[in-house]
Amino acid sequence: MYTAAAAAAHHAYNNISRNAGNAIDTQTRSSVQELENRVEKQNLIIQTLLMLLLEKKVIHEDEFKDWMAYVDELDGVRDGRVRADKTPQTCPKCQRNNAPSAVKCQYCGEELEHDFLFRRPE
Numbered sequence: 001m002y003t004a005a006a007a008a009a010h011h012a013y014n015n016i017s018r019n020a021g022n023a024i025d026t027q028t029r030s031s032v033q034e035l036e037n038r039v040e041k042q043n044l045i046i047q048t049l050l051m052l053l054l055e056k057k058v059i060h061e062d063e064f065k066d067w068m069a070y071v072d073e074l075d076g077v078r079d080g081r082v083r084a085d086k087t088p089q090t091c092p093k094c095q096r097n098n099a100p101s102a103v104k105c106q107y108c109g110e111e112l113e114h115d116f117l118f119r120r121p122e
């Protein structure tokens with residue numbers, strides 16, 4: 001039997017669910033907005049650098065496109081983007097694993113090599 005108490009509980013549950021949903025939506029919207037702001041700021045920096053390098057004739061557009069294709073393939077897939085490497089780095093000195101983005105070993109301080117940064121197109 002559907003009692004008044006059950007109806008009140010159902011009503012309360014719906015309110016809580018709806019509010020939780022709104023809170024998540026607001027938080028998600030805020031995170032997305034923050035990411036968009038960061039991406040747009042990075043776009044501004046990249047576009048400024050590129051325009052400056054072209055304007056000053058430090059690089060040529062064709063050369064830039066060749067390099068972009070080369071860098072695109074460094075992660076193994078030519079898809080117009082470079083995926084962040086999520087493979088842990090093993091320290092050559094103490095053999096312990098470090099975060100993919102680590103520059104120095106968090107355990108012994110040994111410098112970690114990012115050899116892909118120094119590769120050049122053939």
Ligand SMILES: [Zn+2]
Nearest residue numbers: 091094105108
């Ligand atoms: Zn180490």
